[in-house]
Every structure is written in C-alpha cells, then in structure tokens.
Amino acid sequence: MEKTIKLNGDELHLQYETGKITVAISRAQVSAAKNELEAGLTPDANLLSGTVTVQGDNVIWTYQRPAETKTIDELRKQLSRVEQLALLSNLAQLEKFEQSRVTVLIHPDNLVFDESFVPFVVHRGLRDIVPPKTLTPEQLLSQYKAFVLYVIANQRDFEQMAQGDFNRVRRTSFNQSIIEAADFTAVKALVDQALATERERTRATNDVVPKRRYRFYRYGFYTALVAVIALIGVTVYFTAFKVPFDDRMQASQKSYLSADYDAVINDLKHDQPAKLPKAEQYILATAYINTEGLSSVQKKNVLKNVSLQSDQNYLKFWIYNGRGDFKQALSLAQYIGDNQLILYIYTKLYEEANTNTSLTGDQKQTQLAKYQKLIDSYKKKLGGSANGLSK
Incomplete structure (x- = not known):
C-alpha cells in the first residue's frame, strides 16, 4: 500500500508492507551525511525503530512495524466513541517533540497504534536536516486539531485541516471548540473532558459499573x-x-x-x-x-x-x-479512567522532569509548570489527595 504525504512544503512517499514501512525522500530534501541520518534514529517509546540507506536520488528509511499495530484508517470504523477519544488523548504524548531535535508529523499515514492505542510515529525528521525540517508549536497544534477532527468528525481532508482550513467540518459544539482551541493543552483538555463525559454516559446507558x-x-x-x-x-x-x-x-x-x-x-x-x-x-x-x-x-x-x-x-x-x-502508565490510567492513578503518575512525571539534567532551564520550568497544573487539577477532583493514593 503506497501513501504520499504533502504538508508544509515536504513530500514523503510511504510504502506499507507486512512487518515494515519504507519511506522515500528525495536527496535534494535532505541536508546531511548518512552517519548523521543514522544518529537521528534514536530509540523512543513513540517512535518505530528503523534503518536508513541511500539509493540513487533517494534516501530510504525502513521502519519495523510491530504486528499488532494498526493505522487510524484501519481502526476508526471499529472504534467506539470512548475508544476514539482514548486514542486521541494518548496522541498528546507526541507534544514532547515540540522542542526536540527530532521532529514528528502527526498525520493519518504517518502513525500506527498498538492495542492500547499508544501512538507510534512512522517517519521522523531532524530540524533543518531531514523532512519534516520544522515543528513549531503552531504546526503541532494544527496537526493535533486536524487529527482529532479526522477521527471524531470522520473528515477525509486531513491535509487541508492541518493547514487551517476547517470549512468542511460540521460545526458541532465539540468540533467548534477544537477549532477555536488556543493551544495544544487546550485541545487535550477538551478531548479528556469529552472522554470522561462519554465514559459516564456509556456507563449510565448500559448500567455498567466497573466492578x-x-x-x-x-x-x-x-x-x-x-x-x-x-x-x-x-x-x-x-x-x-x-x-x-x-x-x-x-x-x-x-x-x-x-x-x-x-x-x-x-x-x-x-x-x-x-x-x-x-x-x-x-x-x-x-x-x-x-x-x-x-x-x-x-x-x-x-x-x-x-x-x-x-x-x-x-x-x-x-x-x-x-x-x-x-x-505508558499514564496512557493506561487514562484509558482505565482512574483519576487516582492519573494523579499518581503526574506526580511521578513532575519528579522525573525535576531531576532531568538533559533539559534546559526553560524546558524544565515549562514541564514542571505543566505537570503542576495537572496535579492541582486532579487534586481538586480527588478532594486534595497528595498523590492520588490513600494514606
């Protein structure tokens, strides 16, 4: 199965095969030697492992695709509303690449998901070197919005939405809120709120108690x-x-x-x-x-x-x-819908960021502020519990 992605001036050609995905990019779009390209294949929990070769006028990346993963197009017709929202909530894990040297592209053809709806980016770039060469907060926000609407509103014109064109989107209150969201965190909050509401509605409708x-x-x-x-x-x-x-x-x-x-x-x-x-x-x-x-x-x-x-x-x-x-623990806690576990993990993420010596001062303060805000929010939900677990 062949796919072509055209977004923000970049063009990627993807070939989906059993167990692997190959990505071809013109050498004219790549500004680095092979050893530097290999250095860009650093392992990460949300990135597929792969190799890179130069073949004629193209640079070819070959990524290993785990057997249990599926694309969003393979998944979305099978998913319930709760599962769709859980997947979109997990997609926010990719926000971590906003300030990274590694750049990602949130696109239906550039993502696969495992059985817990954890996202894996197929092809990643390097800033100023390998497409996608840029990843601004605005680009990441637009791509996240477009992906949410691609799934929830069943839209097909992802690339138009990722460039800010939402004219074809049906204007439900949720869709409009996503379109108007000011930043990545706001979109994530809307998704999480909808997920919580839908879980409660489903439980009430089916009289299901998670026992x-x-x-x-x-x-x-x-x-x-x-x-x-x-x-x-x-x-x-x-x-x-x-x-x-x-x-x-x-x-x-x-x-x-x-x-x-x-x-x-x-x-x-x-x-x-x-x-x-x-x-x-x-x-x-x-x-x-x-x-x-x-x-x-x-x-x-x-x-x-x-x-x-x-x-x-x-x-x-x-x-x-x-x-x-x-x-991954946070993803599972959110999927389960357990606020105590979610708060507990946010306290862990706060501690991890606070002791992460690889972050710059600004990056650390940004992460700490983000996690503290989430911690305070879940403390309020749980009546002031220190870390989500009973003493």
Whole structure:
C-alpha cells in the first residue's frame, strides 16, 4: 500500500508492507551525511525503530512495524466513541517533540497504534536536516486539531485541516471548540473532558459499573494465592516447549512464593507485560507495588485492588510504573479512567522532569509548570489527595 504525504512544503512517499514501512525522500530534501541520518534514529517509546540507506536520488528509511499495530484508517470504523477519544488523548504524548531535535508529523499515514492505542510515529525528521525540517508549536497544534477532527468528525481532508482550513467540518459544539482551541493543552483538555463525559454516559446507558477491580473484596489473599499457583501450573504445562520462557516463569514463581520481590522483577525484566500470562502479570504487578516507595498503609490499600480478577490494564499500569515508563502508565490510567492513578503518575512525571539534567532551564520550568497544573487539577477532583493514593 503506497501513501504520499504533502504538508508544509515536504513530500514523503510511504510504502506499507507486512512487518515494515519504507519511506522515500528525495536527496535534494535532505541536508546531511548518512552517519548523521543514522544518529537521528534514536530509540523512543513513540517512535518505530528503523534503518536508513541511500539509493540513487533517494534516501530510504525502513521502519519495523510491530504486528499488532494498526493505522487510524484501519481502526476508526471499529472504534467506539470512548475508544476514539482514548486514542486521541494518548496522541498528546507526541507534544514532547515540540522542542526536540527530532521532529514528528502527526498525520493519518504517518502513525500506527498498538492495542492500547499508544501512538507510534512512522517517519521522523531532524530540524533543518531531514523532512519534516520544522515543528513549531503552531504546526503541532494544527496537526493535533486536524487529527482529532479526522477521527471524531470522520473528515477525509486531513491535509487541508492541518493547514487551517476547517470549512468542511460540521460545526458541532465539540468540533467548534477544537477549532477555536488556543493551544495544544487546550485541545487535550477538551478531548479528556469529552472522554470522561462519554465514559459516564456509556456507563449510565448500559448500567455498567466497573466492578472488575473490586471483586477481590469477596476473596481473601490466600484464596487468591492458591488460584495464582493453580493458574501458574496450567500456564507452565501448556508452555513447557518454550524452555527459556518456562524457566523464567518458574523462577519468578519461586521468588514470589518466597516474597523475594526484587528477584521477581529481575526474573521478568526482559518480558513485555502484554506477552505475559495473566498470573505472571499479577505476580509482577504485586512485586512492583511491594517495592514501590509507598507507606505500608498505602501499599496495603493498593494491594487490595490487585487480584487475578483485576483488569489486565490495571496490572500493566503497575508494571509500567515500576519500570519507570510513566508515559505508558499514564496512557493506561487514562484509558482505565482512574483519576487516582492519573494523579499518581503526574506526580511521578513532575519528579522525573525535576531531576532531568538533559533539559534546559526553560524546558524544565515549562514541564514542571505543566505537570503542576495537572496535579492541582486532579487534586481538586480527588478532594486534595497528595498523590492520588490513600494514606
């Protein structure tokens, strides 16, 4: 499948194939040697890994596409309104590139999303070197607005909207609010507000109460532990042919039963949370909670929410949090719709920014102010809780 992107004077040619996406750009548009281009392929949680080669008059980037990812065009007809808004909320993760040397292009053909609706940029540029050569706050804002309307209003003319032409957009109150939003944060706030409203409406309409995380109240810890061990036995039996994986599972189980939580974390440190059986997700989440910097009362309260019946996204939240992947943890907390977890992660992001020596003074103050504003907002929602977790 071939795609061509024309925006802000840049032209990119993308070829989607099984497991990979290639991007061709004319050498005339690229102002760097190959070694500098390779340096621009720095890994990031929201960027696909790739390689670069020079072929004749073109520079070719080849990006590895994870099997479970989909483009927005593959997704949007399948998504509920809640899922659409959750995806658009996650898309705000790309704001971090506004002041980066790496530039991104928010475009339907330049993004893929995983099963949790986390965005991955296919092709990224380098400022003044590789298209897209510029990424101003105004460009990022226009692209985010256009993407929101592309999904919510089912618009097709993305590139026109990204250049400020919203004449064809149906003027609902939400669409008009997005068009008139003054900055990136305002658009994100509108999306999050709509997401919260839609979740509440859906729950009221369907009389659905999110009780999955609270079923543990009917069970004691030891009952859950017996169930964990039983499920582990089944898991090991059916995966015995995967010897290395099986060895890690058995090691983590032994460590868990000995309450050696550091060993559990070490045993499973290379395993992706989504690839683990649910019993192992439970074990690993419990290990991270027990080693988290919380008071004994806080740990006790959090552990009450963790059981074999817990939502897998809730278990993965604590795993990603424990691994320091706060952006992914935030994405999961927002998807779950748990304000306590969201506030907790914003306090972590504030602390991370405050100790990030790679930021300039202005960048640090900007990030701290942004996170403090969000922290204050969620504290207010939760009645003044310090970090979102009960003391």
